[in-house]
Amino acid sequence: MLRLRGIGKSFLGVRVLSGVDLEAKAGEVHAVVGENGAGKSTLMKIICGVHAPDEGVIEVDGRPVSFAHPLEAQRAGIAIIHQEFNLLPERTVAENVFLGREPVRRGLVDRAAMERATAALLDELGETQIGPRATVKRLPVAQQQIVEIVKALSVHARLLVMDEPSAALAEHEVALLYRLIRRLRERGVAVMYISHRLREVLDLADRVTVLKDGARVTTVPAGEVTRDELIRLMVGRDLGTYYPPRSAGAGEVRLSLRGAGNHQLRDIDLELRAGEIVGVAGLQGSGRTELAKAIFGAEPFTTGEMSPARPRSVREAMAHGIGLVTEDRKAEGLALGQSVRDNVLLAARATGGGNSTLMSGLLDRVRLPPPHREVRYLSGGNQQKVVLVKWLTMAPRVLLFDEPTRGVDVGAKAAIHDLMRDLAGDGTAIMMISSELPELIGMSDRIVVLRDGRVAGTLPAGASEEAVMRLAAGEVA
Template identity: 50%
Template sequence: MVQLGSRAGAPGRHVVLCAEQISKSFAGVRALHNVDFDLRHGEVHALMGENGAGKSTLMKILAGVHTSYDGSIQVEGQAASFSGVRDAEEAGIAIIHQELNLVPELSVAANIFLGREPLIGGVLIDRRSMIRAAERLLARLGVTIPPETRISGLRVGEQQLVEIAKALSLNARILIMDEPTSALSSSECDTLFKIVRQLASEGVAIIYTSHRIEEVLELADRVTVLRDGRRVVTAPIGELSRGAIISAMVGREITANESGKTAQDGAVVLSVRNLTLDTLGPHGWRRTLHGVSFELRRGEILGIGGLLGSGRTEILESIFGVSRGWRDGNIAIDGAPVDINSPADAYRLGVALVSEDRKERGLHLGASICDNVALPSIGVLSRFGLRSFASERALAADMVKRLSVRCSGIGQDVAALSGGNQQKVVIGKWLGTEPRILLLDEPTRGIDIGAKQEIYRLIFDLAAQGLGIIVVTSEMPELLLLSDRILVMCEGRQTGILARENATQEQVMRLAAPGMAAWSQVSAS
């Protein structure tokens, strides 16, 4: 049984990690300014701030990723200086990075124990022991991913769980968790929260970063907020309200957005009937989607809710022509049947997809903002078979201005942008194709509260301009805020369609929970 850690006891415990006057610069730009930070035995200490505030830099210094900096670090009262990640791990510090750090072609077990494989006679890898150990770690997380499954066959959320299991395998005394729930479903988040509390109750000290303030309010004993590389507040969680945390993060008050009116009169721009998808997995063929049907109207925002693995992403991929497997069913755009077998087909029909993993599938990280924005539109912008660089620059400049991308110019590499600005570039490159239907898969994954508000406003503005928009999101408040209607999925089946005025968190979760899939479709629209 998982036992919950005591939040009240953490402040009286001894300090296990102390960082004093930490400063760090990159190419002359100061990322951290004399930051003090301490962590106590059995404590969950949340580290918060907008993208670019310095959170990742501080965590990487504490984990031995960045070895050059000003200031000092002590672990258990002893001065510590790490020459690399291995040094930090030997000191009992492990980090779970937000950006996945796995080898796609290796198995789950091989990734968990990479570089630390159990050996037979000091020579041969003991695969049987490694698999058994991986099974125990995954069972501790409450997941049933087969340890011999290739990482490349897992979804982003499942890969995140493997990263967590990998960190747990180090038996660390200090665990740094960088946005660990950014790709997890609600049920998986609940499992993770129980594990975090259990580890804290066992004495593990945890640094926990998240853009989800509700998580922090639920889990943390203390909160430290960074802004522009400086520490602006450290306080027990009981002394901070949600509004106070947001104000400390962004330096201003942020009010809740009001969504647009429900699109009642828009013409049907997309019709999906009896969409079925069969995919080939490690255990053979299985049905991923079971007869999904819905309509999307011009100017409407249709949300798709459900747990991880419920088929949400597969719906978008099927519409866009990138689903892997055998697909059946009918898709119509503006009332005319269409056959979409590739992104090129979707592009010609005015359909655009912003995928859930912007760095893996949405951006060319080695290219500039201009090249990324222009990429889908190069054919249209070309003249006599030759690229029109002037037209590409004009398009990129227009999107940067329209979406308020914070950058040094359109020639800046997208890899140097914050997560929120990278997401705007992905959206901008597809808006440049002038789509009629926009598919958004986890559009605010891994971005801060300020950037989220900007993305929300953009989505509402695009709907007001007449785009039909489908949004997949794992964040319940976001789903309820954005959606005119909500299509709920459970285990590949459609269990309900709820109108905005009838949708509550409880209703969505009831329809998304296992056991609801046998229900016939409930329509409240």
């Protein structure tokens, strides 16, 4: 359906893509993987008409094409679903699906026709849980993604580019994504799948193309390559064991909760010790993020005890040495219009303290972009590094991580994992929330599982995925 030949692109004299060949076939899932900065996003933008290539040929159905605008790519049957959804939260599902293309009858928007067409598309995907009149902001993230897919199908997309489609999904919601992608494949839609989650890539893809430094390294059948081989191709080196060794033992209690609760949490008992990484697992809505925000004073506890102090605000929590790497770095963790330097100093300035030399050994390991660069122009991995360094300058006693490696490549993941383990080794107490069970099991010294705002149980290091999910789902072994 689509063939790229010798695609090259430069920005301000910097070579971003060089001689890239790529194909997308009808009814095939073709994954594209690579580190941040490998050229994946630029290549996808060329496919979707956002950028024009400096060199090379794009063919659709065997005929050369040239897209001057994304609408031209859309007319050729190409649509993209971005990592960050392009939906209007206050509008209905049908209004989002037909935004800018509303059917008109007698000079007015024909809402009935719009809703019928949306319902038919949802039915094609086998989705009966979503109604065309539902307001988008009331839908869970997984269902919002379905709306994005329906929107793409409504313009008769034959090639669907999916950029990190599972980044915002909890582990149990990924199964829904798998089902949708397989249904798209059955309908003959070509799917271009960009993801840092290599397990998903190997589960879903028919073929995998690896990009490195703007060039295609190889294209291989997904069934003929392992995760370790993909990592080696992507980063140019063997990462060895995927997760760093666990700590030898925990130290003093840095934070203690006894019967703590608020309007979303109940009777939470939890201890965080120096030198220990405590993983927090649970299904969507179990209270994982709410727990982090309560400890951080953003949504304070109203009952129970928290020692050494129960902060009533974020400023109080920071004054007690508590930091939070938020789930949504762009909305909650960064000032996107400010420089790397200004973002790094946010926490230290807010507390009127911080010690930028105390953590110098760790900071040297985090290779940040130039300090004058605006954060909005950085890759996801580099943005996450800025968030981490922001808290390191404050020298936190307790550091909470909510989805610390979401949307970053395997190389950046390994660097973040090493940094977390080094922080624990220096005596920081760490709590890590993650929807990726392999990461949670690989990094945690013990795992606390939440269900319905309560602690369902605690598991030791190395617990199985099945054990975690049984507790999370309320199943009895």
